Amino acid sequence: MAVRRWASSIPNLILTVGLGYFVVWPLVAIIGRGLLPHSHLRLAAVTDVFTDARVRSVFGFTLWQSLLSTVVAVALGLPIAYGLERVRPRGAGVVRVLLTIPFALPTVVVGAAFIAEFGAGGPLRSWQWLHTTTIIVVAHVYFNLGVVVRVVGTRWREFDEQLIDAARMLGANRVRTFASVTWPAIAGSVVNAAAIVWLFCLTSFGVITTLGGLTKTTIETEIFRLTTQELALDRAAALVVVQLLTVGIVAVVCARFVGSRAVAGEHAARSLVASRRSRRAWSVSLWSLAAVMVLPMLIVVQRAFETGGGGFAALRDSSRFGWRPIDSVATSLQSAAWATLFSLAMGTMAAFIVGRRAPGWRALNALTTLPIAVSAVTLGFGFLIALDRPFDLRDRWFLVPLAQAFVAAPIVLRLLVPTMQSIAPQLREVAALLGASPVRVTTSIDIAILLPALATAAAFAMAISLGEFGATSFIARQNQPTMPLAIARLLGRPGIGSQHAAFALSFVMIAIIGALAIFAGTVQSAASRRRGMFR
Amino acid sequence: MNRVGVSRARQLRAAAVVLTASAIAASCGSSSGAKLHPLGPTVKPKPETSVTLLTYSAFTPPKGVFALFTRDTGIRVDVLQQGDGGSLINQAVLTRDHPQGDVLYGVDNTFLSVGLDSNVFAPTAFRSIDALAPAHRDLFAEVLKSVMPIDYGDVCLNYDIAWFSKHKLAPPASRQDLLLPKYKGLTVVENPATSSTGLAFLIATIGTQQDQGWKDYWRSLKANGVQVVDDWTTAYETEFTGGGGKGTRPIVVSYASSPPADVVFSEGKKTKPSIAAVTNDCFRQYEFAGVLKGAKHPTAAARLVEFMMSAPFQAALPLSNYVFPTRARTALPLIFRQFAAVPEHPLTIDYVVLGRHRSNWIRDWTSLMGG
Secondary structure (H helix, E strand, O other): OHHHHHHHHHHHHHHHHHHHHHHHHHHHHHHHHHHHHHHHOOOHHHHHHHHHHHHHHHHHHHHHHHHHHHHHHHHHHHHHHHHHHHHHHOOOHHHHHHHHHHHHHOHHHHHHHHHHHEEEEOOOHHHOOOOOOHHHHHHHHHHHHHHHHHHHHHHHHHHOOHHHHHHHHHOOOHHHHHHHHHHHHHHHHHHHHHHHHHHHHHHHHHHHHHHHHOOOOOOOHHHHHHHHOOOOOHHHHHHHHHHHHHHHHHHHHHHHHHHHHHOOOOOOOOOOOHHHHHHHHHHHHHHHHHEEEEEEEEHHHHHHHHHOHHHHHHHHHHHHHHOOOOOOHHHHHHHHHHHHHHHHHHEEEHHHHHHHHOHHHHHHHHHHHHHHHHOOHHHHHHHHHOOOOOOOOOOOHHHHHHHHHHHHHHHHHHHHHHHOOOHHHHHHHHHOOOOOOOOHHHHHHHHHHHHHHHHHHHHHHHHHHHHOOOOHHHHOOOOOOHHHHHHHHHHOOHHHHHHHHHHHHHHHHHHHHHHHHHHHHHHHHHHHHHHHHHH | OOOHHHHHHHHHHHHHHHHHHHHHHHHHHHHHHHOOOOOOOOOOOOOOEEEEEEOOOOOOOOOOOHHHHHHHHHEEEEEEEOOOHHHHHHHHHOOOOOOOOOEEEEEEOOHHHHHHOOOEEOOOOOHHHHEEEEEHHHOHHHHOEEEEEEEEEEEEEEEHHHHHHOOOOOOOOHHHHOOOOOOOOEEEOOOOOHHHHHHHHHHHHOOOOOOOHHHHHHHEEEEEEOEOOOHHHHHHHEEEEOOOOOHHHHHEEEEOOHHHHHHHOOOOOOOOOEEOOOOOOEEEEEEEEEEEEOOOOOHHHHHHHHOOHHHHHHHHHHHOOOOOOOOOOOOHHHHHHOOOOOOOOOOOOOHHHHHHHHHHHHHHHHHHHHO
């Protein structure tokens, strides 16, 4: 017992110190600069914020668009996850990959593609979606559908179909079976997925500014404006506090829910025996969904090749922009590789604590989630004013991958925890009884069962770090921008030539992320297929 | 039992593949990339052999020009580009105790007062004050002890010549014309809260009087179907008919230098511009450079600012960033002499006034147009 406590408190300490210095301290520093200028508290800013009618409407819109986006994403994602993981029609793997790619694309790319689709001269201009809540929700769902499908799907795939057969045999109808067998098994992952999606939508920035237009302002865009344009740190800090409180309340509710719903189940993977007709119906609907998902990417491809590859030539031409856009690919890959290692390490350590509900798991869960729960601009400005003491870390090479890892770690954690919780504790007890050391128990039971989820997590982490924009834009050495920064810079430059180069680079990025998603999908399905075979 | 063991071993192998792949990618990157990409270990620079220039992300360093500086002085220039002019100066204020670089370049006259009020610039005796064209020197006489105006651009209305001739309509001659029914739904402007171009146009509509007349102007403009977008690129490249995209609006807020830029962007397809600038009601936007207080390399920083005022750098500005040099008697490229619009009376407003009112104007404008 003493050993186990010790074993979980070391990673807990590492994570707490790391997150404390790199996330909490910058956050405290920037909020402190706003609310405690010259060391005396200015609460007026906070009370002003709560009484300001504009802020109230901004807050209301933020909640509304984020909840709506989450509900739609989950409602669409659940049947898709079911279809992909239980029915598994032909081409399910391809559809899964297509659904995952958008999540990793930087909002600048998707924003540009959406504008090309719905904006001036676009094929869907007549729908008049630009600058409406609709397009914001559609874009959020577009980005996050993959999260729901992956997070829930990973859990659903491991769900034992025999339980359903048993329930049906005992006379339960479909609804009853779902409510009392399927739902308890997947509920944890659904809540997890919803929580991630909701956090992303709540703090989403690029989608709101590029597609929302003038009237659509969220807490996040307001914090950005107040910080970068008006240097009104007091009001910005007050909004950060509001944002944190909102997130905190939901996090507590979710943690409770997830904690109470852990279900131990046997690991089985068997595809549903569906009738040929219903398989075909599933196949058709999943493929049409894939077609919709691929449309914005096609626009990117079309724009990239519009000039017969002129955009690609410009990527290698250093004389044109003063820097070679193609170099950003190497910068990004290198940074993302480090970020993947960092976030897998962090996420796995955290998953062991959160998944086993070791002492302090709630606090750690909240702490790990903090980087995606706070606005990137707050964190970015926080880095600038906090990480110069005791050493000036602001231009160290590891800061970019580390920041990206912090953004990816919560997803890694959430992908691992449901699987982790499904490991029957008896397995570990039996192993221990048979004389396995705690390390041996961890490697041959926990890690082994976690592997497919780890593969998914690695791919997600890599994809998130490749696409990360907000925090990176504050700390990246900008003469060596990452791909999203390079794309944003090219898009922001005058001249149709640089627009084409931007789309060409976006195409390269889509290709890389697609390759990653295919790789993860192959590893994952290979792993679960083998497991099914040897059952 | 044995079979389970086998399958587990395979899973372990599968995950090992993932982990090794990313480990390899990481290590490859760090070994080969150390020289090319500063994501590898950073080398501490020796004193005064390098200087870091902080600027906004849209700035394009003129080709090969910093190399001239390095050749003459032995000082390497690292360019650190972040955000726009507004966030650039605000970051400098926030990091006042430990600035991220030595020279800040790109803060404009609408944001200059933020930097000056917070004392982010170190007082410097610039020799190149004498090289400034007198008109610019007189305008900023009292700030020249800490910053230098490096370049300027005139924000003016632009229109698509072909569109207006095709529709047999006379192009607008002033911003007042935009309120006419015949120009309904033809104009796209940038949001002053997010775009410095948009802010410049807002200031142009406020003018020197600073009375409340500008609000009526914008109410009418809104009623006449003006479109507001977030940034210059969206306005010009996407919504404007004369830009790169398939826009639908033939009038846009852009620059006096947009006509020559139009020819350059066409990459040889155009010999003369297909867009023109309205020379009335233009606002002149200046961009400043200064040495940051607390800079690690103050001597090199001062030399860099002087270099930015030198003839080679100034002459390279028009074709790299489509702005005009402030140095007296700097020859403009032919294409600028041929096609750049020359505003008759560009509006210049005291930077102190701009600093005092900027936030309020933006706030009023936002509630006027957003609500």
